[in-house]
Amino acid sequence: MAALLIDHGVGSELPAQLGLGSGEAAARSTLRAQVAQLDRLLSAAACEAFPDRLDLPVLPARGPRLQSLGELELLRDALIGSLRQAREALATRELERTAARELLEQMLLDPAKYRRLRIAQSELGVGGCGVWSVMPRLGPMGRLMGWWRVKLSSGCPLAA
Amino acid sequence: MSGGLGAEFPGLRADWLCCQCRNHRCDSGVGERLARLASRFSGRQAIELRQQQVPAAYRSFFRQVGIDPDQHPTPIEQAVLGRLLSGGNLPQDRISDGLLLALLETSVPVVAFDAAAVSSPIEIRAAERGEVVAGLGVEPGTLLLASAEQPLCQLFSPPAPPLSAGLESERLLLVAVIVPGVSAIASDEALTIAAAAISGG
Numbered sequence: 001m002a003a004l005l006i007d008h009g010v011g012s013e014l015p016a017q018l019g020l021g022s023g024e025a026a027a028r029s030t031l032r033a034q035v036a037q038l039d040r041l042l043s044a045a046a047c048e049a050f051p052d053r054l055d056l057p058v059l060p061a062r063g064p065r066l067q068s069l070g071e072l073e074l075l076r077d078a079l080i081g082s083l084r085q086a087r088e089a090l091a092t093r094e095l096e097r098t099a100a101r102e103l104l105e106q107m108l109l110d111p112a113k114y115r116r117l118r119i120a121q122s123e124l125g126v127g128g129c130g131v132w133s134v135m136p137r138l139g140p141m142g143r144l145m146g147w148w149r150v151k152l153s154s155g156c157p158l159a160a
Numbered sequence: 161m162s163g164g165l166g167a168e169f170p171g172l173r174a175d176w177l178c179c180q181c182r183n184h185r186c187d188s189g190v191g192e193r194l195a196r197l198a199s200r201f202s203g204r205q206a207i208e209l210r211q212q213q214v215p216a217a218y219r220s221f222f223r224q225v226g227i228d229p230d231q232h233p234t235p236i237e238q239a240v241l242g243r244l245l246s247g248g249n250l251p252q253d254r255i256s257d258g259l260l261l262a263l264l265e266t267s268v269p270v271v272a273f274d275a276a277a278v279s280s281p282i283e284i285r286a287a288e289r290g291e292v293v294a295g296l297g298v299e300p301g302t303l304l305l306a307s308a309e310q311p312l313c314q315l316f317s318p319p320a321p322p323l324s325a326g327l328e329s330e331r332l333l334l335v336a337v338i339v340p341g342v343s344a345i346a347s348d349e350a351l352t353i354a355a356a357a358i359s360g361g
Contacts, residue, residue: 028168035224036220036223036224039220039223039229040216043216043219047207050207050208051204058230061228061231062226063226063303064227064314064315065225065226065299066165066168066225066286066301067224067225067226071226075226079223
């Protein structure tokens with residue numbers, strides 16, 4: 001069936017009649033730019049956090065509508081708070097990962113000292129479902145003899 | 161207030177294109193393209209999408225007009241989330257498939273109106289006191305898509321019958337909402353893809 005295009009319009013850009021003092025217009029423009037920049041930084045933080053999810057506060061929403069200067073300021077401040085929270089969460093996660101990596105190094109050096117300890121790949125910030133665990137070599141015999149080793153499980157279960 | 165929109169958001173506008181739809185059954189070619197697009201998105205890509213230019217522009221605009229895009233995702237993020245939850249882009253009907261195809265290809269949302277009920281030009285403006293959209297009163301200042309005769313729908317909300325395109329609609333008015341930071345090429349591409357998919361051209 002042939003396309004029949006009978007009209008094509010490009011909306012003219014909306015008329016600029018803000019009717020505000022240049023000071024307020026400049027303030028609004030600055031706040032909008034800050035909001036856009038903060039959203040880009042939050043997006044980058046969300047991507048960095050993946051596959052974890054950042055639990056950020058829900059911002060009050062009353063849109064879509066033109067925001068007042070006060071609302072834009074509140075939004076900007078809320079986004080700064082969210083960004084600070086996101087960065088703290090990422091920093092905490094990195095500290096936990098560093099600690100887990102150091103613990104794994106210790107486990108590999110002296111398995112007998114860390115018997116039955118398990119560290120998941122996700123705790124190390126590595127993809128996949130593998131788990132590093134300290135297990136006795138040759139089962140009960142190894143446990144009695146003190147033959148401990150670190151083993152990495154084979155990974156994610158196959159899809160059913 | 162509507163006059164201030166242009167100064168507040170330079171580049172914000174609605175573009176439109178008319179097309180015909182004589183056959184409302186799903187098109188197999190469009191279905192194949194949707195299936196191919198479905199495999200383009202994994203969980204990581206769905207999250208990283210927000211850093212691309214066009215989706216980021218819609219996210220910023222959502223924030224600037226008071227919508228939290230993490231609670232009410234932008235149309236492209238909503239579509240990708242829907243694909244992840246449903247496991248694929250399931251065909252619905254020719255109009256819905258055409259609009260989804262345009263959205264996934266360009267990240268620009270396109271809505272379809274019945275051209276028998278809605279005529280161009282289309283504009284974006286703020287609601288006035290006492291205005292009614294889809295039978296419900298809207299708060300003054302709410303951003304709307306509107307024709308010269310009537311308000312059509314809230315910005316980024318789907319239009320409701322009888323204005324929305326349905327299975328009886330033969331002539332459609334496709335409308336793309338373009339926000340600051342999105343190029344005219346993306347708008348043209350979205351409207352052309354949707355019109356071609358819907359009219360079968």
